[in-house]
Amino acid sequence: MARKLKPKREKAGVIGVLTGILLVIYVLGLLFPALWSLVSSFTERFSYFNFYNDRIFTNGPAFKFTTDNYKIARECMMITADETSITYNILGMYIHSVLYSVICAGVWVLVTSVVSYLVARFDYKFSKIVYNFVVITMCIPIVGGLASELRMLQRLGIYGTWFSMGVLKFNFLGVYFLTFVAMFKAIPKEYTEAAKIDGASNLRIMLSIIFPQALNMIVTVFLLTFITYWNDYKTAMLYLPKYPVATYGVFYFLNTPMNNGTTSEAPVQVAGAILMTLPILIVFIIFNKRLRGGVYVGGIKG
């Protein structure tokens, strides 16, 4: 197995220094809007409003600290689902987001890890066919399936339900399949052979011997996928119109004036957007080391 390289810090040459400068610019480009918006969200909205609309600094930059924007956002962020006429507040949308992300990420990671285990550890011809098929689906783009997928769910009579999301994600397509296969192949076959000699069943070998060794990677991929689903409101908006998720709440809040137009004001909108995405930022702070742990991608050769 290749030795992992942990190079010592080297003196940066000209290209290194230039790259460092570019990185600083990139990071400033990230931090500036974040800090600016954070300050805006705590700015008394009338001073902010005047500041921007009249383009004035005539009375000095108008910053008056307040938490009112967050209160207004919390009270106004409500969505009434069209079909059921049920109104959801922020807490309701958080719950939908958690359910949506756990179902989608959980089912997909479970199925992908099981199928990749089978493909990696059982030397059948069919395993090779499955592997090559996944590679081909990654390389051959089939566009326009969204409408058809929605119609298929409608035909099956499960459209708009949590169950439908579980069914949709009960697949193993995607780049992490290849990552999982590589990982399971790297675990020595002697473990399986020894367990078989001791009389262990296939299920026991998978659950008690191989999966625990792959648990770190499985959990990391689950977290990354969980975050992806949490952030994706466009799919949830189409597949689960009855259950608005938190990020859809931000989109709705941005595009629908409420409370006599108060919610169209920038400080309130920024406060609302921050409130809605707070849980995922907390998840990141808790798991950031694990998430940055390094999932790598090899080539895709069929």
Add this chain to the structure above:
Amino acid sequence: MKTPQPVGLNKKHRDKRDLIFYCALMILPLIQLCIFYFGVNFQTIMMAFQRFDVEDGYSWDLHSNINWFLNDQVRTAGFWAMVKNSFMIYLYTQLAGTVLAILFAYYIYKRHAGSLFFRFMLFLPSIIPAILLTVLYKKTVGLGVPAWLQYLFGKVVEDPFSPTADGNIRYTLITLFTVWTGFAAQTLIYSATMDRIDSSIIEAGKVDGASPWQEFRHIILPNILPAVSVFIITGIACFFTNDNNVFNFMSTSASPHDKTIGYLLYTLVVNGETGYCKSAFLGLICSIILIPVVTVVRKLLNREDD
């Protein structure tokens, strides 16, 4: 010495048990695949030659989507603006994004000053929801920057994201945002791939007197090429599906200046069942264009890898 045999089972029984276990776990995902991959794609082809009517539902119509595509899309300037936008955004993200991602990854891999901090910061765009980043960017660039420009230079600058603003500036800003937030994940994957290069190869290069450029050109680059080719191939595959944040910025009211083919495909579906068949037809056309392109590029890249 005899090899120990599993308790109570001969090889034939073991093979049979393996096969039963394999089939039992594989069957449900395969059924799902048949319905939601083969079934859905087959239905997409069918829907491309159907139309939807609120009263009659779906019915066969070979001409309506073809006419819609040729007359309402291809013959309009807006459609070609969308194609151009899709192409330009792909070019920017591939060229600027890939070059920057490799440079940044190499910087982090070499553990130059602040690399840990940069690694943390580069991870943020993958974690923070795109809609939140959009809000922050829209408010800062759309409101904050014009206010400061007026304060410092007395120049009145319109909010570039307002519907009356110059469409070219707005699209450039959205493109910048897409590139700016798009390549961070790529950087981290390249950096992780570099970390897996056998250190003895690097050491051997150093012993032979390889310069940092030679090390980068002859050791690092060939090793990360498979990962780069993954991004190039998946990038082409997403050429027509990626709406490039236009929906986040403009909701359903984007002007022809802002739209991409991915945006059109998505909004056709968002607008309800009347757009489903059109979306399927447009998707079919896009697939017919993309499949040979991806196949050729993949073959070329695989040859490079070999």
